[in-house]
Amino acid sequence: MKRLWALAALAGLSLQCHAAADNTLITQGEYLARAADCMACHTQEGGKPYAGGVKFTLPIGTLYSTNISPDKQYGIGGYSEAEFSQALRKGVAKDGHLLYPAMPYTAYARFSDHDIHALYTYFMQGVPAANLPNRSNDIPWYLAARWPLRVWNIFNASQQKNAVSTPQNETPLERGAWLVEGPGHCGACHTPRGWMMQEKGTTSASEDYLAGADIEGWYAPSLRHLPYDAQQTALLLKTGHNTSSAVSGPMSPVITHSTQYLTDEDAQAIGVYLASLQQGRPDTPTSVQATVTDPDNHYLRYCSTCHGKDGQGTVDVIPALRNNLAVMADNPANIVQVIGQGAQTPQTIGHLSWSMPGYRNTLTDSEIAELTNYVRGRFAGKQEKVTASQVTQILGQQ
Ligand code: HEC
Ligand code: HEC
Ligand code: HEC
Incomplete structure (x- = not known):
């Protein structure tokens, strides 16, 4: 009998350990989901979290993001971890169809296996299921075929092969590079696009990377040579303003849903990385003068x-x-x-x-x-x- 009790106690303990391990993973996954701003694209204003339906206007028509809550019927409740990993890092959905690059899988290719595991645990156990069907896309049938995406991937997703996932023993500079080029997908708005609508650069090696781009009637400025230091950048990302600037347009939801939740170290790491981007075309003032009249x-x-x-x-x-x-x-x-x-x-x-x-x-x-x-x-x-x-x-x- 005593043995039985001991066994039961052990089983209980291991269950508790399991739950504690899962809780840590859920917390890690939630942090990564925020750093990656999954919310921005998969939650409608006032809608259920991660239920999709956000509208994307592409040159070929209108695309709607999908339900990524763990709902079995309409969401990703039926995704295995391996399938989830394929969707995030390769842009391939469960049934094998290719996702449009509006889903930033080229950036998310930098997630490590552990990151994916944490994200998967969070989405399956930490997010409530939303039983809401997906909206059908409004793309004419002759453009709706997804096979050209295969060609697009050959040209533009090649960096996936040698993507760096979270480096170990990282310096703030390495951590910042990973956050910006990976989860933060800052280039999706701040990097100019080429003729295939691809981002012209995806790492600091390219001078086009983060060199400024038009977006929704606003301009996402060049992040090369920011007119303030790493600490001021960190302050801006956490609060929405710093001593010389304030955020006003499409950057505002990025701050409310994503960057304000970064740890101070991570926000600072992004600042350090952006301050290291010294070449390329900055948005700088010319000679400051006061000869103009009001x-x-x-x-x-x-x-x-x-x-x-x-x-x-x-x-x-x-x-x-x-x-x-x-x-x-x-x-x-x-x-x-x-x-x-x-x-x-x-x-x-x-x-x-x-x-x-x-x-x-x-x-x-x-x-x-x-x-x-x-x-x-x-x-x-x-x-x-x-x-x-x-x-x-x-x-x-x-
Ligand atoms: C910039 C916008 C954007 C962000 C950020 C984003 N997604 Fe997506 N995602 C999309 C769009 C749009 C689709 C639908 C693409 C399509 O139908 O081809 C999609 C599709 C998906 C799918 C495929 C689901 C299915 O079967 O239909 C998964 C899984 C997914 N996203 C997970 C995530 C996760 C997890 C994150 C955060 C780590 C994330 N997404 C961040 C835009 C985004
Ligand atoms: C009632 C006070 C007030 C008045 C009047 C006002 N502003 Fe502002 N302005 C602000 C505040 C507060 C912000 C920060 C809001 C933001 O950009 O998110 C701001 C932001 C700005 C920005 C953007 C700064 C940035 O960092 O992105 C510019 C440019 C600007 N104002 C110019 C003007 C001009 C030109 C006028 C006159 C037509 C004006 N403002 C009148 C309070 C004011
Ligand atoms: C959805 C598009 C979008 C994404 C994603 C995005 N930005 Fe921005 N960002 C903008 C736009 C547009 C502006 C300028 C207008 C404004 O204030 O919204 C801006 C402004 C900025 C500014 C300058 C603020 C100032 O006025 O001094 C910084 C710094 C910045 N972004 C950093 C980042 C970083 C770092 C990331 C990734 C974590 C990021 N952005 C992701 C669109 C975006």
């Missing part, structure tokens, strides 16, 4: 109360306009969007969101153009002028 005193009237007469802003609340990426980027999309629509810093844990009003109802597109030219000229020495029709194009017809 058209109709619009800057003084509408902007100076908050940003200051000299564009100095208020630390941690209102961004300065000097050394500010939105102002000094060659591409004027962000400054025009911010003046036209207004902006809000992302809401992050322990940080209030600050906002700026939009001026499209107060100023005409040609006045917005003049004000943009004044701000870019005065605070970043930009000579190029934005026209009223460019403003209309960026903001859309009213």
Whole structure:
């Protein structure tokens, strides 16, 4: 009898150990899922977590992301770990069809087997099942065949073969490179695309990597030569603003769903890696000069109360306009969007969101153009002028 008790106690203990091991894996998996921002693409605003249905407009038509909750009927509840690994690292679904590269499997190829194991455990045990069917894609039948993706993969997914997964004994630089090139898939927005819609570079070895790209009427600036140091980058990723900048557009959900949850070490590692990207084309100011005049005193009237007469802003609340990426980027999309629509810093844990009003109802597109030219000229020495029709194009017809 005693033996039986001992056996039962042992079994109980091993069950407990098992549960503790799984809990650690679930926590690791959740951290990786956040660093990889699976949420952004697989959860609709206000929708059930990971139930899919997010719309992607591709040149060939409309694609919807799929349900990746552990639901057996509509989600990935029937995926084995090996199948999950194929989907994440190779872009192949359970039934063998190839996934569109809107799913960033070329970046996720850098996940190690252990990372995949943790992610799989999290998705199967840490995410509630959502019994919601997938939406059918709106792609004309003659373009819907997925075989061209095989050709695309041959040209563009070759780095999968020699992808580096989490290096051991890593330095902050190595860790940062892995986070940015791998899970963070920062290049999906910040790297310009080539004629096959592929990212022109996928590692720091290419000067096109993270060199800036247009996205949804905004401009994801070059992350090479950021105008601030690693610590300021880390602060921006964790809070949505730093001493000289604030995030306003499509970067905002990246911060709320993903980067604010990074550990301080990981956020700093990303900063260290980005600071190491010294070659390539940066978004930098030309010679800073103040020979421009304020058209109709619009800057003084509408902007100076908050940003200051000299564009100095208020630390941690209102961004300065000097050394500010939105102002000094060659591409004027962000400054025009911010003046036209207004902006809000992302809401992050322990940080209030600050906002700026939009001026499209107060100023005409040609006045917005003049004000943009004044701000870019005065605070970043930009000579190029934005026209009223460019403003209309960026903001859309009213
Ligand atoms: C940038 C957007 C984006 C991100 C980020 C993203 N996905 Fe996806 N994912 C998609 C899209 C779009 C599809 C559907 C592709 C298709 O139908 O060809 C997809 C498909 C999938 C599939 C295939 C499911 C099926 O059978 O239909 C799995 C599994 C998956 N994603 C898991 C993940 C996980 C896990 C993460 C985070 C580690 C993630 N995804 C992050 C866009 C994304
Ligand atoms: C969904 C597209 C998208 C993804 C993914 C993305 N970014 Fe961004 N990022 C943008 C856009 C657009 C801007 C500029 C406009 C804005 O503020 O949203 C930006 C701005 C930035 C800025 C400059 C902020 C400033 O004004 O000083 C930094 C730094 C940055 N991103 C880093 C990253 C890093 C690191 C990653 C990966 C972890 C990443 N981004 C992923 C779209 C993206
Ligand atoms: C009520 C205060 C307020 C007023 C008035 C105001 N701003 Fe802002 N502005 C802000 C805040 C707060 C932000 C940060 C929001 C964000 O970008 O997420 C901001 C952001 C910006 C940015 C983007 C900075 C970045 O780092 O991405 C620019 C450019 C800018 N303002 C220019 C202007 C101009 C030009 C005017 C006048 C037409 C103006 N602002 C009026 C408060 C104000």
